[in-house]
Amino acid sequence: MASGGSGSVAAECKRNIARKLRIRDRHQSHRYSAVITRYNQLLERANVLRQWRDVCNPSSVPSSPSDVSDLQVRHQEKVTAIHRQNGQLAEDFISLRKKLEEKEPELELTQGRMAKLEHQREWLDVERRKLSQRVLTLEQVNRSVREEYEGLRGRCWDWDQQLRALEMENAEIIRDLMELKARAARAQNHRIEEPQRVQQCCLQKDLAVFSNTPVCIDTDEEKESHPPIDVADELKMRTNRDKLFRSASVSLPRSSNFLQNIKQLFVRRRGSSSVSEVSDPIRICVSATVPTISKQCLEVHDGEVNAVQFSPNSNLLATGGSDRTIKLWDMVRGTLQNPKALVGSNDGITSLEFDPLGSMILAGSYDNSARLWSLDTYELKHTLSGHSGKVTAAKFKSYLRQVVTGSYDGTLRIWDLHKEACVSSIAVNSRCSDVICSDYFIVSGHMDKKIRFWDCRTQTISNEIHLQEKVTSLDMSGDRTQLLSLSRDDLLRVMDMRMNNVRKELRAEGFKCGTDWTKAIFSPDGNYVVSGSIDGVLYIWNVDTEKLETSLVGEHRATVNAISWSPSGDYVVSVDRAKRATLWTDF
Amino acid sequence: MTDDRDVLRDVWFGRIPTCFTLSQDEITEREAEPYYLLLPRVSYFMLVTDKAKKHFQKVMRQEDVGEMWFEYEGLPLKWHYPIGLLFDLHASNTALPWNILVHFKNFPEKELLHCTTKDAVEAHFMSCIKEADALKHKSQVINEMQKKDHKQLWMGLQNDKFDQFWAINRKLMECPGDEGGFRYIPFRIYQPLNEKPFIQKLFRPLSPDGQPHSLGDLLKEVFPAAVPSDDEEKPYQVLIHGIEPMLETPLQWLSEHLSYPDNFLHISINHLSRD
Numbered sequence: 126m127a128s129g130g131s132g133s134v135a136a137e138c139k140r141n142i143a144r145k146l147r148i149r150d151r152h153q154s155h156r157y158s159a160v161i162t163r164y165n166q167l168l169e170r171a172n173v174l175r176q177w178r179d180v181c182n183p184s185s186v187p188s189s190p191s192d193v194s195d196l197q198v199r200h201q202e203k204v205t206a207i208h209r210q211n212g213q214l215a216e217d218f219i220s221l222r223k224k225l226e227e228k229e230p231e232l233e234l235t236q237g238r239m240a241k242l243e244h245q246r247e248w249l250d251v252e253r254r255k256l257s258q259r260v261l262t263l264e265q266v267n268r269s270v271r272e273e274y275e276g277l278r279g280r281c282w283d284w285d286q287q288l289r290a291l292e293m294e295n296a297e298i299i300r301d302l303m304e305l306k307a308r309a310a311r312a313q314n315h316r317i318e319e320p321q322r323v324q325q326c327c328l329q330k331d332l333a334v335f336s337n338t339p340v341c342i343d344t345d346e347e348k349e350s351h352p353p354i355d356v357a358d359e360l361k362m363r364t365n366r367d368k369l370f371r372s373a374s375v376s377l378p379r380s381s382n383f384l385q386n387i388k389q390l391f392v393r394r395r396g397s398s399s400v401s402e403v404s405d406p407i408r409i410c411v412s413a414t415v416p417t418i419s420k421q422c423l424e425v426h427d428g429e430v431n432a433v434q435f436s437p438n439s440n441l442l443a444t445g446g447s448d449r450t451i452k453l454w455d456m457v458r459g460t461l462q463n464p465k466a467l468v469g470s471n472d473g474i475t476s477l478e479f480d481p482l483g484s485m486i487l488a489g490s491y492d493n494s495a496r497l498w499s500l501d502t503y504e505l506k507h508t509l510s511g512h513s514g515k516v517t518a519a520k521f522k523s524y525l526r527q528v529v530t531g532s533y534d535g536t537l538r539i540w541d542l543h544k545e546a547c548v549s550s551i552a553v554n555s556r557c558s559d560v561i562c563s564d565y566f567i568v569s570g571h572m573d574k575k576i577r578f579w580d581c582r583t584q585t586i587s588n589e590i591h592l593q594e595k596v597t598s599l600d601m602s603g604d605r606t607q608l609l610s611l612s613r614d615d616l617l618r619v620m621d622m623r624m625n626n627v628r629k630e631l632r633a634e635g636f637k638c639g640t641d642w643t644k645a646i647f648s649p650d651g652n653y654v655v656s657g658s659i660d661g662v663l664y665i666w667n668v669d670t671e672k673l674e675t676s677l678v679g680e681h682r683a684t685v686n687a688i689s690w691s692p693s694g695d696y697v698v699s700v701d702r703a704k705r706a707t708l709w710t711d712f
Numbered sequence: 713m714t715d716d717r718d719v720l721r722d723v724w725f726g727r728i729p730t731c732f733t734l735s736q737d738e739i740t741e742r743e744a745e746p747y748y749l750l751l752p753r754v755s756y757f758m759l760v761t762d763k764a765k766k767h768f769q770k771v772m773r774q775e776d777v778g779e780m781w782f783e784y785e786g787l788p789l790k791w792h793y794p795i796g797l798l799f800d801l802h803a804s805n806t807a808l809p810w811n812i813l814v815h816f817k818n819f820p821e822k823e824l825l826h827c828t829t830k831d832a833v834e835a836h837f838m839s840c841i842k843e844a845d846a847l848k849h850k851s852q853v854i855n856e857m858q859k860k861d862h863k864q865l866w867m868g869l870q871n872d873k874f875d876q877f878w879a880i881n882r883k884l885m886e887c888p889g890d891e892g893g894f895r896y897i898p899f900r901i902y903q904p905l906n907e908k909p910f911i912q913k914l915f916r917p918l919s920p921d922g923q924p925h926s927l928g929d930l931l932k933e934v935f936p937a938a939v940p941s942d943d944e945e946k947p948y949q950v951l952i953h954g955i956e957p958m959l960e961t962p963l964q965w966l967s968e969h970l971s972y973p974d975n976f977l978h979i980s981i982n983h984l985s986r987d
Contacts, residue, residue, distance in 0.1 A: 138961035142970070143715060145955035146722040153954065154750055157729030157809060161748040168745060168767075 278693075282438060289482060413648035413694035415665055416709035419679035421460050423706060425452055430700035431642065432477040432488070432687050439693040441500075444706055445474025445488055451498070453486075456696070461708060467498050469505035475642065476518045476559075487528060489516035495530050497542070509540045511547050517642060518560040531557030531569050537579070551584055553577065558642060559599040561608075568608060570596030572641070576610055578625060588625045592618070598644040602651035607668070609654055611645035613638050617654055619668060631666040633673045639684030639702075649692045657685020657699050663709065679707045719969050723953055724874045726753035728799050729809035732764045734771075735783070738816055744771045748809065752872060753796025753953060754973050757782060757789065758833045759870055768814055776816060781824055783813040788820045791827050792836045794972045800951040800980040801904050834866050837974055841865065844898035844975030845884060847914070853884055869973050877973065884975055885968045893917030893924070893964040899977040901935055911935065917964040927966060928959030938981050951980045 426446025433444045442454040442461060449470045454461040472491035479486055485506070489495045494510035509519075514534030522529050527548070528540045537551040537560065555573035562568070566587070567579040572595050578588040594614035601608055601622070608620040615638050617631040637659040645656035653674060655665045661681025665674045683703035690697050697709040727750040734744040747767045751760055765780055782789040789798050789812070803810050819826070827833065845854040854862075861880050868877025887893055897917050900910040913934050918924055931938045931950065939959065940946035950956055952970050971977050 134960050135962050135965065138958045139715060139719070139965065142955065142957050142961065143719050143722070145957070146719065146726070146953065149954045150722065150726065153729060153808060154727035157748075158727070158750055161729060161750055161809075164748050168747070171745075172770075 286482070413650045413653060413690060414711045415653060415674055416677065416697045417675070417711045418709065419677070419707050420710045421708040422680040423461065424704040425454075425464070425700065425706040426450070426704055428704065429473070429702045430686060430704065430706060431473060431475050433689045433698050433700045433706065434477040434479060434486075435689045435691040435696075435698070436479045436483045437481055437692055438483055439691040439696070441479075441483070442689070442698055443477050443479070443486055444698075444700055445477050446700075446704075447473035447491075449473060451477065451486065451488055453500075456691075459696070459708075459710060461698075461706070465503065467503060467505075469496055469498070469508075472515075475516060478520055480521050487519045487521060489519040489530060491515045493532070493534075495519035495528065495540075497528075507542060507545055509538075509545070509547070511538060511550075512536065514556070517556075517558050520560055520562050522562050522564070529560055529562045529567055531560035533557070537567060537569055549584060551579065558595070558597055559644075561599050561601050563601075563605065568599055568601075570599045570610060572596070574612070576608075576620075590620070590625070590627065592616075595641060597638060597641055598646075598656075600644070600646045600654075602647045603649055604651060607647070607651060609645055609647055611638060611643060611656055613641070617645050617656060617666065619654070629668065629671050631668075631671060631673075633664050633666070633676065635660075635662065635676070636664045640686065642686065643684065644687040646688055646690060648690050649694050655688050655690065655697060657681070657688055657701070659684045661685055661701055663688070663697070663699055677709060679709070681705060681707060716969060720878065721874065723970060724752075724754055724877075726796060726953055727751060728753060728795065728954075731809045731811050732761070732768075732782075732814050733811060734768050735813045735815045737818065738768075738772065738814075739776055740771045741773065742771055744768055751795045751810075753794065753799070755795055755869065755872070756793075756833050756837070757791045757795060758827055758830055760795070764814065768816070772816065778817045779819055779826065779828065781815050781819055783815060784811070788823045790824060791833070792825065794974070794978060796953055796972070797902065797978040797980060800954055801902050801982070804949070804951055804954065804980070804982060830870070834870075837866060837869065838862060840974035840976060841884070844971075847896040847898040848884070848894035848975070849888065850895065853886075857883070865973075881973070881975075885971075887964075892922075894967065897925075897930070897963055897967045897977065898971070898975055899930065899967070899979060901979045901981060903981050903983075915963075917962075917967070925963045926959060927957055927961050927963055930963055931959065935981060947984060949982045949984050951982065952977065 425444045426448045428447040430444055430446045432446075433442065435442055440456050442456060443451055444454070445451045449468070449472060451467040451470075451474055453465045453467065455463045457463075467486070470488065470490045470492065471494075474488050474490055476489040477486060478488075484500050486498050486500060487495060488498075493512045493515060494508055495516050496505060496509070497507040498504065499506050509528065509530065512530065512532040512534050514532045516530050516532050518531040520529050521527075522539070526542055528542060530538050530540065532538070533556045535552065535554050535556055537553065537557060538547050539549045539551075540546065541548045551567075553569065553571060555571040555575070557569050557571055559570045560567060562581075565581050567581060569577050569579070571577065574592050574595055576590040576592065576596055576599070577586055578590075579585070580587045592610070592612045592614070593616070594612040596610055596612050598611040599608065606622050607628075608622055610618045610620070612618075615632060615636055618627045619629040619631065620626060621628050631654065635658065636656070639657075639659035643656065645654060647654055647668075652668055653665050654668060655663060657663050661679070661683055663677040663679070663685065665676070666672065667674045679699075681699065681701045681703075682705075683701045685699045685701050688697060688699045695710060698706055699709065700706045730749050730751045732747040732749065734740065734746075738744075745767075747764045749760070749764060751757075761780070761782075769777055781791075784798075784802055787802060789802075793801075799810060825832075842851065842854050845851050857880070864876060865880050867873070868875075868880070894917055896914045899915065900912050902910045911934055915930055915933060916925070919929070927950070928939055938948040938950055950959075952966070957966065957970070967977050
């Protein structure tokens with residue numbers, strides 16, 4: 126009951142509180158809320174209006190007549206100012222218009238000029254288009270001409286092959302012919318001598334008869350009668366030989382006539398008068414292109430690369446290094462590919478040469494010998510040993526039968542390939558660094574700073590040229606008229622073979638000959654010479670102007686040892702002491 | 713229970729019409745109109761007077777604007793008391809609207825604490841809640857809450873969001889199990905013009921024999937003078953949220969429903985003047 130009572134009391138209290146709260150709200154908030162909201166709205170609006178008023182009328186509103194007059198004065202001033210400004214603007218306007226009128230003709234002139242220029246431009250455009258078209262057609266023509274040229278070259282090569290074969294045959298025939306002639310001459314001599322012999326016999330008999338007549342000194346006479354016979358014999362022999370020689374020389378003109386006929390045939394065809402030219406490989410490079418870029422660089426040997434040579438038809442490159450091998454590279458689309466190694470040398474390779482037909486390769490070596498490989502079978506064919514120092518140069522002589530080698534032992538040797546033996550040795554007493562040879566002469570460069578010219582037949586020195594420093598390299602131009610030498614005084618000398626004197630000296634800033642066997646060569650057309658410097662830079666000189674044509678910086682990091690220019694004139698390959706070979710070309 | 717919910721809403725949405733007037737001491741560029749606001753009873757001055765401040769700053773020079781403080785009839789108003797309490801204590805029997813003077817200078821250093829940001833109000837508010845929970849639940853409930861719950865309480869008050877506030881505050885007002893009430897009732901009894909700021913004592917909601925204490929019991933215990941004897945005219949007015957609850961009202965219920973957001977029952981006792 127008590128709890129129920131208290132519960133009802135509590136409920137009553139709650140109700141009471143709720144009611145009181147409502148009354149409170151009615152009195153305190155509800156009554157005022159609307160008024161306060163409205164007031165605040167009005168306040169806000171008043172504020173807005175005040176702002177508006179401030180914006181519209183910044184200056185305080187005039188309240189007295191003096192203020193009004195002030196204002197009037199001020200306005201008047203403003204109006205006059207505006208008027209003044211107006212006048213100024215009008216003046217400006219007039220002057221500007223005048224200027225505009227002045228500019229008008231100028232504008233017209235400019236426009237006219239522009240039109241003219243435009244016209245000219247169009248004309249030039251047309252011209253340019255025409256020219257470019259012409260360039261295109263010329264390019265096409267050039268391409269076709271080039272193709273034709275290639276074809277002709279191929280054919281020329283074939284013809285040349287045939288020519289060489291014929292020449293060889295011819296030489297054989299001539300030799301046989303000579304032999305036959307000689308035999309015939311001997312027989313004829315014999316025949317001619319027959320009556321004489323008979324006569325002599327008779328004479329001898331007579332003599333015998335006469336000699337027999339004295340009896341006293343019979344035996345002695347007989348003994349002494351022999352020497353006269355010997356004398357007579359010798360006399361007879363001599364006359365025989367005389368006759369033989371004479372008959373041979375008599376018979377020669379006929380054969381040489383025959384030879385001449387054949388030769389003239391070639392001479393006419395090739396437009397050259399040199400006899401030695403006949404044995405030359407094809408030299409049909411019209412003009413060599415100076416390379417500009419390094420197209421390929423690779424490590425070709427395990428060690429120093431000493432020699433490099435293009436084959437006569439430019440499709441093969443041989444490199445020789447201190448790793449005792451020769452490598453043959455195919456030139457395929459302007460790159461070196463498929464290396465083949467020729468082995469057999471017992472020490473590093475010093476020099477390389479292809480035979481004019483491109484069927485053999487000759488190499489000099491550090492092991493005191495020169496070797497010959499066949500390129501048909503890639504087999505070692507001959508070993509030419511006999512030198513007592515390293516062989517620095519090995520070159521083919523005429524008709525492929527003979528080879529000339531130069532060595533550090535101070536001798537030059539001539540080898541016969543048929544006999545596979547040394548046929549003669551020339552002692553120089555100075556280390557030989559390079560050799561070039563022709564049918565009738567040999568040129569050798571030496572460490573005693575001399576270039577020596579040798580006559581093949583007499584094997585005597587026909588000329589000597591003194592240089593300032595050791596000779597490292599020799600090369601002959603394609604037409605066999607110019608000789609190029611490189612020496613340790615960093616000078617390249619071009620000599621005239623006919624005059625045997627130095628004609629030109631080529632040098633360049635920065636060019637330095639790196640070793641005692643650094644090579645310098647002619648371009649196949651003989652217009653340029655190229656050599657590599659100690660810092661791996663290639664220097665190319667123009668022979669005619671005697672000026673440096675260009676220097677090529679590639680990937681060589683060591684002395685360039687040797688260089689070869691392809692007979693086609695398109696590529697140059699240089700090799701250095703640090704395993705690398707670089708192929709240079711101009712495209 | 714729906715009645716109880718209404719009571720909570722009425723308490724929360726209680727408003728006092730207020731007229732803010734700029735003090736004569738302040739230097740203004742033009743005449744400052746008074747600004748009227750309906751102030752929420754449960755909130756604090758700092759949270760609801762931004763508009764008024766802006767309104768008065770418009771007419772003042774920037775360099776004259778110091779910290780704002782309020783005065784009612786010569787009495788600086790403490791910003792850390794809820795607005796409703798301040799009104800009940802000082803102006804309950806005067807004509808509405810409540811006229812408050814606004815000051816921007818001559819801050820009464822002796823009487824008021826500085827309050828530069830709302831963070832100070834938040835710190836004070838949260839400390840009150842924690843104190844109240846310490847009395848009610850030995851701080852168990854408030855300590856179990858997460859930081860974001862604390863934040864929600866504050867944001868609910870600051871933005872006047874009843875539902876947001878009560879979603880959390882409900883937990884603080886729950887009684888544990890079958891005890892039928894809090895450990896102690898968090899209450900403060902204020903008197904105008906008194907040296908002491910307020911009276912606060914430990915008082916259980918139930919008597920030792922299990923009977924629930926009423927408001928009258930509390931007053932008998934801590935402020936006997938406020939309870940009128942049977943024949944006497946009552947000398948004091950006991951105000952909570954602007955009303956005089958019956959003295960028989962159960963104290964536990966009062967605490968649950970008529971507490972301010974800081975969880976305290978702020979009771980204002982005004983002496984009734986005879987005239």
